[in-house]
Amino acid sequence: MDDLKKAIRSIPDFPKKGIVFRDITTLLANPEAFGKTLDLMETYCRERKADKIVAIESRGFIFGGALANRLGVGLVIVRKPGKLPGQTISQEYELEYGTDKIEIHTDSINKGDSVIVVDDLVATGGTLEASCKLIEKAGGKVAGISVLVDLAFIPWREKLKGYDIQALVKFESE
Amino acid sequence: MDDLKKAIRSIPDFPKKGIVFRDITTLLANPEAFGKTLDLMETYCRERKADKIVAIESRGFIFGGALANRLGVGLVIVRKPGKLPGQTISQEYELEYGTDKIEIHTDSINKGDSVIVVDDLVATGGTLEASCKLIEKAGGKVAGISVLVDLAFIPWREKLKGYDIQALVKFESE
Numbered sequence: 506m507d508d509l510k511k512a513i514r515s516i517p518d519f520p521k522k523g524i525v526f527r528d529i530t531t532l533l534a535n536p537e538a539f540g541k542t543l544d545l546m547e548t549y550c551r552e553r554k555a556d557k558i559v560a561i562e563s564r565g566f567i568f569g570g571a572l573a574n575r576l577g578v579g580l581v582i583v584r585k586p587g588k589l590p591g592q593t594i595s596q597e598y599e600l601e602y603g604t605d606k607i608e609i610h611t612d613s614i615n616k617g618d619s620v621i622v623v624d625d626l627v628a629t630g631g632t633l634e635a636s637c638k639l640i641e642k643a644g645g646k647v648a649g650i651s652v653l654v655d656l657a658f659i660p661w662r663e664k665l666k667g668y669d670i671q672a673l674v675k676f677e678s679e
Numbered sequence: 680m681d682d683l684k685k686a687i688r689s690i691p692d693f694p695k696k697g698i699v700f701r702d703i704t705t706l707l708a709n710p711e712a713f714g715k716t717l718d719l720m721e722t723y724c725r726e727r728k729a730d731k732i733v734a735i736e737s738r739g740f741i742f743g744g745a746l747a748n749r750l751g752v753g754l755v756i757v758r759k760p761g762k763l764p765g766q767t768i769s770q771e772y773e774l775e776y777g778t779d780k781i782e783i784h785t786d787s788i789n790k791g792d793s794v795i796v797v798d799d800l801v802a803t804g805g806t807l808e809a810s811c812k813l814i815e816k817a818g819g820k821v822a823g824i825s826v827l828v829d830l831a832f833i834p835w836r837e838k839l840k841g842y843d844i845q846a847l848v849k850f851e852s853e
Contacts, residue, residue, distance in 0.1 A: 519764040526764040528793040530784055534753040535742075543748055563737035569758070570707075570741035571748045578743070590693040590700040610704055657705055 506545070510674045512538035513654065520566030525679050527654055529625055542673060543568065546623065546651045547575050549671045553648040555621040557581055557614070560638055561607070562588070564625035568653070572623060581613040581620075583636050594642055598635040607635050614643035622647060624625065626654035629671060637668060680719070684848045686712035687828065699853050701828055703799055707741065717742065720797065720825045721749050722747060723845045727822040729795040731755055731788070733780070735810055736762075738799035746797060755787040755794075755808050768816055769820070772809040772814035781809050796821060800828035801846060804835030811842060 523527040525642040532538045546568060550558070555578060561571020562584045573580035586595065586606045593608040614620065623634050627650075637647045647668055655672035658679060686706040693700040706712045709827020720742060729752060736758045747754035760769065761778045767782040782826070788794065796810050801824075811821045821842055829846035831853060 516763070516764040518763070528764050530756060530763065530787065532788060534755060534840070536751045539744075540748055540751070560741070563740060563825060566737055566740035567734070567754070569742035570713075570743075571745035573707070573710070574714055574745045577710045577714070577735065579710060580713065581708060582704060582741070587694070589704065590690040590702050591688070591704070599853070612709060613704065663688070 506673045509538055509542060512534045517552070523609075523679070527626070527676060529564070529653060532653070542653055543571050543575065545673055546572055546671070549649065549651050550576055550621045553619070553621060553669070555619055555648055557618045557645070558577065559583055559609075559614075559620050559622045559636060559640060561624040561632055565586060565623050568622040568625065568651075572621075572651075581609065583607050583609050583632075585641065594639060596635040596642075598631040599629075600631070605631075607632060607639070609636075609639045609643065611643060614640055614642035614645040618645040618650040620645045622650045624650075624652050626656060627652045627661050627665070627670065628656045628659050630664035631674045633661075633668075634664045637665075662668070680715075680847045683712055683716060683827070689850060697853070701800070701830070701850055703738070703827060706827070716827055717745050717749065719847055720746055720845070723823065723825050724750055724795045727793070727795060727843070728824055729793055731784075731792045731794045731819070733757055733788075733794050733810060734808055735794045735796070735798040735815060739797050742799065742825075743792035743797040746795075746825075755783065757781050757783050757806075757813065768813060768815075770809040770813045772805040773803075774805070779805075781806060781813070783810075783813045783817065785817060788814055788819040792819040794819045796824045798824075798826050801826045801828060801835050801839070801844065802830045802833050804838035807835075807842075808838045811839075817827040
């Protein structure tokens with residue numbers, strides 16, 4: 506998807522020296538590129554017969570809302586701790602230093618739901634893996650994961666093995 | 680919009696005792712209610728001839744992405760400090776205790792852009808006012824503000840006077 510890749514801006518030394526940040530805000534500002542991204546994600550979700558979309562805070566929300574509406578299925582949000590007001594289940598995951606946690610509403614997934622998890626990118630795979638675990642704890646089935654950007658030089662495949670992943674744009678180096 | 684109001688769950692004593700939290704996750708899980716929300720927001724944006732959507736982190740992203748795609752216009756995101764990698768302008772706003780800050784990419788708004796600001800709800804109006812100021816600093820014109828929920832018992836009107844606001848569901852008391 507060369508046209509999508511070109512719509513993403515690269516910013517050197519953000520958030521720290523030596524890192525090239527892949528900035529999707531330029532793609533979001535481009536209606537054709539954003540529309541094509543959603544078209545491809547929608548096709549993937551239809552093929553895998555998703556009956557629910559799970560979007561990860563916060564950039565996953567940008568894609569997840571539009572996708573759930575296009576598909577006519579429910580949208581479920583995975584959030585940082587303390588944000589969801591109902592009964593939740595939570596899942597820890599590792600950061601470079603320390604751990605973090607995400608939550609989902611317990612009643613947001615029904616037993617047997619076929620769910621696609623949506624986020625802007627896969628890097629370490631930590632939040633995606635934690636999100637999949639939450640969905641499974643709640644009784645749902647992860648039918649796939651859809652992201653715009655794959656930072657392919659970071660080893661996330663081991664963490665997400667067993668899950669099908671759609672990634673539209675791949676960056677092979679930092 | 681009684682059907683939209685019914686789709687929103689009320690959770691007492693969250694985040695603290697005495698507050699009734701209006702939980703939109705039940706509306707997001709309901710494809711008809713979420714679809715109708717977006718239909719009404721889309722109509723508002725078309726009437727006001729928006730040529731850009733500005734969505735506020737993070738629940739504003741859920742509506743903003745879908746709206747920008749439906750309208751075929753660019754999406755711009757307003758984020759918490761340190762998240763946007765390009766050159767930014769920032770705006771402080773008051774919290775109950777202390778202040779907070781939001782940012783926008785300097786090059787994301789062009790002079791004369793006609794912008795609709797989108798978020799999930801209006802409460803104190805602080806982040807919405809700060810977002811409008813950012814858009815104006817960048818040379819854009821705020822054509823309107825669209826939110827799902829109006830917490831009408833909190834006095835936000837003074838802060839947002841001069842701006843047109845669409846709010847789909849109104850709660851008159853806590």
